[in-house]
Amino acid sequence: MEQGNLYEAIYKRKSVRRYDLEPLNLSLLEEISSYMQSIPPFFPEIKTEMRIFEQADVRILLPIKAPHFLLFYSENKDGYLMNAGYMLEQLDLYLSSRGIGSCYLGMAQPKKNAKKSSSLECVMILAFGIPVEPAHRSSLSEFKRKSLPQITDIQDNGPLLEAVRLSPSATNSQPWFFTGNPYILHAYCIKLNLIKAAAYEKMNKIDMGIAICHLELAARHLGKTVTYSFEGNAKNLAPEGYYYVISIHINESPPANMV
Ligand SMILES: Cc1cc2nc3c(=O)[nH]c(=O)nc-3n(C[C@H](O)[C@H](O)[C@H](O)COP(=O)(O)O)c2cc1C
Known part of the structure; x- marks a missing residue:
């Protein structure tokens, strides 16, 4: 697991639910995509995929609007959900360390196109983008x-x-x-x-x-x-x-x- 600033992000990260709807610039999205590819899994034998979609591709119960949605797909094998959390949290902390907001959306579902884009099961969706609220907590008492x-x-x-x-x-x-x-x-x-x-x-x-x-x-x-x-x-x-x-x-x- 890349150490970097992920550890520091633990003490200030928060779920962000209000975003600037302007998409992130292409080079930043490329950096995020390349980080996603480098995330070490907990169980290397479990096949996973991550893809980035837009608002129109996901069904969300709560009205969270964001420019980007990360869909995490996985083989359904022993330990696959723990593996998903272990990998996604590295991404959550990475985004936070870059000042980019994110929020797990356990209740969201992929729409048809997003579902079909992988043969694996979509296990979690993460909204992300530039926050229009503070990206970080300023003290532990806010947790x-x-x-x-x-x-x-x-x-x-x-x-x-x-x-x-x-x-x-x-x-x-x-x-x-x-x-x-x-x-x-x-x-x-x-x-x-x-x-x-x-x-x-x-x-x-x-x-x-x-x-x-x-x-x-x-x-x-x-x-x-x-x-x-x-x-x-x-x-x-x-x-x-x-x-x-x-x-x-x-x-x-x-x-x-x-x-
Ligand atoms: C697996 C998982 C699913 C979650 N699903 C949702 C969700 O559907 N909608 C939402 O607004 N927040 C969701 N959250 C965010 C949690 O509500 C949030 O992490 C928790 O309240 C702690 O707050 P914090 O992330 O700001 O520290 C989810 C978090 C996790 C880890």
Whole structure:
């Protein structure tokens, strides 16, 4: 994952819902497209595509008007929604770091042409463009988020879980909980009842990918490397009301003379 300014963007990004409807200039759009092509996936074996469309190509319930809409398509395989969140959040942070506004639109749907433009499933739409409202938050107090003890029982959690805490999520539900220790964190997602699951189960899986993207960026910022595993033991120890997603190992980077 490209480090760049993505980590800094975690602490100021916000969803932008009001845009200048003038399209971005071509060279900026080309830069964005080329960044999109470089985004590392969480699961490299899952095929994905990203394409940029206009307002006329998407059906949106809420009246959000924007000059551009990124459609994220994916193969429907185990972990594909988490992979989508992990990749899209890198784009969200990249756009924010460039002063370009964006907003996930979980309730939007592609119209016929946009749907047909890929053989893969359209899993998320992201509106983007030049904001006509502030592009950034100016302080942490502007984030409406749960407190750290509401999302983890790890005492010595440092800045990693703070970066997770600030992650965006559908309806701001923040469905994550982390147990473990500062070296091995186990990620869990809230269980939903049948009615809520119909609307939000998919969204929560995307949210988990977003949170893991923030965690990885924070770890790398501290000079650590990150690896992932599925631990049977962590699955059995899921907190009440949550299901297990993945374990994150925070490793010291090898000294430069060993690389
Ligand atoms: C998976 C996902 C789906 C979302 N869907 C919508 C949506 O349909 N409409 C909308 O206005 N915002 C949507 N959002 C934006 C969230 O409401 C927003 O991220 C959350 O309230 C936190 O606010 P912030 O992004 O400004 O920090 C979505 C966010 C995520 C991560």
